[in-house]
Amino acid sequence: MSETRNGGDTSLITREYFDNILVEMRHIDNAEPDISYTLYGKQFQTPVMYAALSHLGRVHQGGLTEAARGVHAAGAVMWAGMGEPEEMTDIVATGAPTINIIKPYADEREVLRRIEHCEKIGALAVGMDVDHQFGSRGERGSVLKIPMRPTSAAILAKYVKSTSLPFIVKGVLSAVDARKCLDAGVRGIVVSHHHGMVDYAVPPLMVLPEIAKVINGAMPIFVDCGVERGLDVFKALALGASAVSVGRATMAPLGEKGADGVREKIEQINSELSWAMCVTCAKDLASIDKSVLHWKTERPF
Numbered sequence: 408m409s410e411t412r413n414g415g416d417t418s419l420i421t422r423e424y425f426d427n428i429l430v431e432m433r434h435i436d437n438a439e440p441d442i443s444y445t446l447y448g449k450q451f452q453t454p455v456m457y458a459a460l461s462h463l464g465r466v467h468q469g470g471l472t473e474a475a476r477g478v479h480a481a482g483a484v485m486w487a488g489m490g491e492p493e494e495m496t497d498i499v500a501t502g503a504p505t506i507n508i509i510k511p512y513a514d515e516r517e518v519l520r521r522i523e524h525c526e527k528i529g530a531l532a533v534g535m536d537v538d539h540q541f542g543s544r545g546e547r548g549s550v551l552k553i554p555m556r557p558t559s560a561a562i563l564a565k566y567v568k569s570t571s572l573p574f575i576v577k578g579v580l581s582a583v584d585a586r587k588c589l590d591a592g593v594r595g596i597v598v599s600h601h602h603g604m605v606d607y608a609v610p611p612l613m614v615l616p617e618i619a620k621v622i623n624g625a626m627p628i629f630v631d632c633g634v635e636r637g638l639d640v641f642k643a644l645a646l647g648a649s650a651v652s653v654g655r656a657t658m659a660p661l662g663e664k665g666a667d668g669v670r671e672k673i674e675q676i677n678s679e680l681s682w683a684m685c686v687t688c689a690k691d692l693a694s695i696d697k698s699v700l701h702w703k704t705e706r707p708f
């Protein structure tokens with residue numbers, strides 16, 4: 408989160424960017440839209456996914472595993488962040504196809520052990536949040552006292568080669584890094600600033616078109632940060648995202664109603680997304696047309 412509320416609050420800047428994009432209506436030749444989504448050979452009911460969260464025990468005693476039950480019930484993709492391998496086993500056992508984002512541990516053997524564990528339990532994919540390689544604000548070089556290390560393109564290529572699972576890089580916020588991921592053989596990227604890793608971070612949607620141009624359909628592009636409603640998802644998809652993750656917006660529903668709360672939140676966002684597609688003549692996700700978007704104030708690039 409931001410160190411200061413006086414300026415540069417990345418979450419606020421990101422919200423403003425979403426709200427600066429308006430949608431043109433197209434009503435003629437419309438049809439009831441299909442929002443089903445296919446990822447790594449599996450079909451899902453929605454492109455709205457859970458974000459790679461962790462340490463949710465304080466929100467609900469069932470933590471991420473309880474959230475995964477809701478995600479499974481919604482027919483969505485589950486993501487999980489930092490946590491013990493046993494927790495990943497429990498999450499996958501809920502039946503929710505799950506992607507585990509592993510930290511850039513300084514101890515490479517720890518990363519490889521976790522990748523192997525994900526293969527064994529049948530995870531959908533694995534990956535790494537490269538934006539945490541220097542640790543956290545105020546705790547440079549480590550996360551929760553566990554040492555991290557900078558991730559090079561060569562290290563990423565090594566992790567990619569070490570596994571039969573798709574390897575994803577989370578924390579891409581530049582076309583430059585997107586190119587490096589492509590060259591390293593990565594199978595998916597998450598365009599994200601990790602809920603405001605630094606102040607004044609560029610909103611994911613602002614750099615998404617540039618990143619999509621570099622990736623050019625070679626791998627799925629996922630987006631997170633500040634997604635709260637179906638129109639946010641619609642705008643991300645229109646600008647080049649394949650699917651979108653929702654994190655903090657699911658936390659209160661998880662705390663209040665457990666798995667049902669998470670399922671209901673995803674279903675609410677689905678319904679809003681589907682409505683946006685109804686009124687813009689998009690019969691499926693591939694038909695969402697970028698040209699329906701307009702910028703309230705002049706577009707920066």
Ligand SMILES: Cc1cc2nc3c(=O)[nH]c(=O)nc-3n(C[C@H](O)[C@H](O)[C@H](O)COP(=O)(O)O)c2cc1C
Pocket residue numbers: 458459460461462487488489490508536577599600601602631632633634652653654655656
């Ligand atoms: C409680 C919490 C725990 C998180 N843990 C992780 C993590 O372990 N690994 C990771 O890559 N991202 C982690 N994130 C970041 C999310 O995956 C996501 O990038 C971020 O919250 C932005 O999405 P949102 O605005 O929808 O919450 C965490 C976020 C929250 C709120």
